[in-house]
Amino acid sequence: MEQEVVYSILPAIIIFVPILSGLALFLIPDRLSPYKEKICIGVTGLFFLLVLSMYPAISEGKVLFGIFQYFQFPLSISFKVDQVTFFLGLFFSFVWFMTACFSPGYLSHGHKKERYYAFFLMAEGGCMGTIFAGDLLGLFVFFEFMALTTYVLIAHEETPVTMFAGAKYLYMTIGGGLAVFFGLLTMYYLTGSVAFTLPGLITEPSALATAAFIGFMIGFGLKAGMFPVHVWLPDAHPAAPAPVSAALSGIMLKTGIYGMIRVVFNVYSPEFIEALNWDTIMLVLSGITILLGSAMALLQDDLKRRLAYSSIAQIGYISLGIFLLNEQGMAGGLYHLFTHAFMKGLLFLCAGAIVVQTGMRNISQMKGIGLKMPFTMVFFTIASVTMVGIPPFNGFISKWELSLASLEAGLPIFVAILIVSSLLNAAYYFPIVITAFFDSGEEDEDAEKAHAIEHEQDVHDHCADDDHDDHGPKPRKDWKEAPWHMVVPMGILAVGCVIFALLPVNWPFELAMEAARILFRM
């Protein structure tokens, strides 16, 4: 059944809203400097609304399509919004919006804010362009643009540690980009086109087709942080400022996954991949990614590093869902994309709030922090519970779907892996919560302060209590809750982790199901 294609320039235009405003902020920082926060929040918010405005057309089953007359490399670029891209675009732009709202609070003591906001907006544009691109060339162009602009965000603090993490990220990403380039080139050579069609264009097995698949998987897998090309990720996430970590982990990793979806369905076809047994290899790698990420997360004391390894594990879930190559797995994978964007975004924002308010990065220092920053830690708890997959939270739904899909594919081993991973999730998230709320840590407060001072040089300035008067008439000595403009974005994301599962109609899940149906309906 063919979908109705509607010509629309909207998908092409909206990409350039953040990119151009970011460029403007970068090129004329002096004049725009007083409005930089407002520009960043306003543009990301506007972007979300623009994506939302496409909903009526999408809900009628139409596909928005626009060819862009510019960018004549050899070929022009097109933009396309179908159910899959709309699903991702909507939730991702929302998380971008939330992280943008969080940024001013996090950066209050930071340096080079103009540069940060400029590249933040450009990275959003690149990320969304990757999602909305209607062919593989466009996807690649925006993918690279996002990768390079993100580098500046990762290295924002400019300390030796962040510079090293950034460099590792940069060179691995360039390598990944070249691998994708190879795949792209091969696809064009073999088929004479880079358009997304269903089913994909490559239908003949050949050595080149295999090489291209390997190239795609290296490139996109690297971005997504899959084993064995995940090594940049645990360094880059802790090094970046917290809102960037949130965007990086919650959203930008998913562009790699999105690329994989496009490769599986639009470059090749599920039957083709199944016939050549490539799915088995990818499933094994997904399983390793899940277990490795979870196990490594258990060993970390640095909170953001633990979250980073946890992201690796979660990416494993999603790629598992894709490479089970059935509709239910796809729906579970897509739903988990959304779930993970919200909860991991939230977790990184919480970690950022803790760093800003107390200067603490290590979990072992965080005794009793739940009493000082109750909102933050309650949100953290909600996200952790979601992550472990306890009903009725979002994580439960995706794991349920993924387990059913594994059984349907006749691979019960993956149910076992999912359960083990959930246990590990519990083992590395709940102790944080328990430490935060139930370990008062009265006796070693002095030691804690010493730690905090130690971290001052490579983290933000130790923030005094005095500027949080708005939380009560007379602030308590140990009250360190983040200001409202940081708490509100976190709160919204926390509500997002819970609310959809409680509503009578799980709207994101319906969208995910619809998207999966589209991909498998040929």
Added chain:
Amino acid sequence: MAQGNLVFSVIPLLIVLVPLLATLGTMLADKYRPDLRNVVVIAGAAIPFLLVVLMYPAVNRGEVLYLFLNVLPPTGMEFRVDILSLYMALLFGFFNIILAVYSLGYFKDKQEGKIYFYFMMPAMAGALGVVLSGNLFTLFLFFEFMSIMFFPLVTYKATPQAYAAGLKFFFMTIIAGIAFFWGIAIMYSTVGDLSFGSGGLVATATPLLLIAFICFLISFGIKSAMIPLHFWMPDAYAAATTPAAALSSAIMLKTGVFGLIRVFHDIFGLSFIQETGWNNILIVLALISAVYGSICAFAQDDFNRRLAYSGIAQVGYMLLGIALLTSTAMIGTVYHVMAHAFMKGCMFLCAGVIYVNTGKTKISELRGVGMQMPVTMLAFTISAVSAVGIPPFNVFVTKWYLGLGAFSAEMPLIIGILLLSSILNAAYYFPISINAFLGCRELKNIERKRLKLQPLRMIPVMILAVGAFIFTLAPVNWPLNLARAVAQLFFN
């Protein structure tokens, strides 16, 4: 080969004569009217470009402009402008203007730069003559003239290193000339004709012809700094003034590439080379250049030297595109001639701006220079990103076509080497940009203060940086269309 109808035109001769006359004019102006000198220099660079533009409509229609001067027997002096010549001449003409403007800014002191212009402009005339010439003998004349005029530019700083580098360059040039001469002699004695445009003069392979082929490889290989004939270049670039290095990199290097295209397609002919398989020699040398140049570039701390080694790698791309003997690879080469000129030209000009404003020539000294000169380093960064071949910058198009060319020549492994070279490019260019902008929070305020820069130096830099992406973002990629027309001329 598509043979357009010949149209008589004196414009090619004028294009070559104007810079020579302007040189004379500059000398006179220096003596009698120093206030007019800058005008004469600019006019000497701008008028040839306008003349080339004047030829554009006719050549674009498929006509071939032609001029025969009955001097220098036995072959005579011929000018012949087809689409490839036009493309190269447009590029050279444009860069002549850019470099002339930049040089005027670079030498603040009029006395200091006086002699420089006396040699720069004839070298430009020589480069234009090479691409407009209509037979191998005329090409030879201009080629030698250009090379010899470049010698004083290498030694211009008059330091012992500059003399050593100049001598090295000079002897290599002589070798190139001798090899070229030998090649011409063999060709002339074998076929009795040296003119372009017939799509190949020879039919059967003889050992003598192989020698001629190798002679041409040597002479053009020296000019374009192909491995193993590259060793004059890093020394010369490090010793020469920066605008001279830019002149060599953006323009003269390309005459070697141009010469090889002419030798492959106009002297030996496509089918002949395909039968004999002699192009495989060039494939191997080009691939070695692409990787070896990049690896060597790592080890260099001198800014110009690193750029020079990187140029060796980039020339590897261009030669590869010639050697693959496919239409798409030829598009890649011709496009890369333009892409490389913009990218490397911009980098050299940036290096020059940094040198004249801060006196720094070592990459390790450049920490935080992005604070002092943000526009310069931004331009450098754009060029560096272009060099790696990231879309939407020019080199992406090059790699796209070279890759397709390698596929159609059924050598997909070559793409792996191209990608390796790309990542090496990233690894030795990006640290320069990164160190210039990031990781310098501990620098003192005085070292972060923004410098005031001369517009004459900065405008060329900015134009070249914009050139790194403007064509690919435009609705019509105009150089690419020209490159396609060139490929169509040789492969149809």
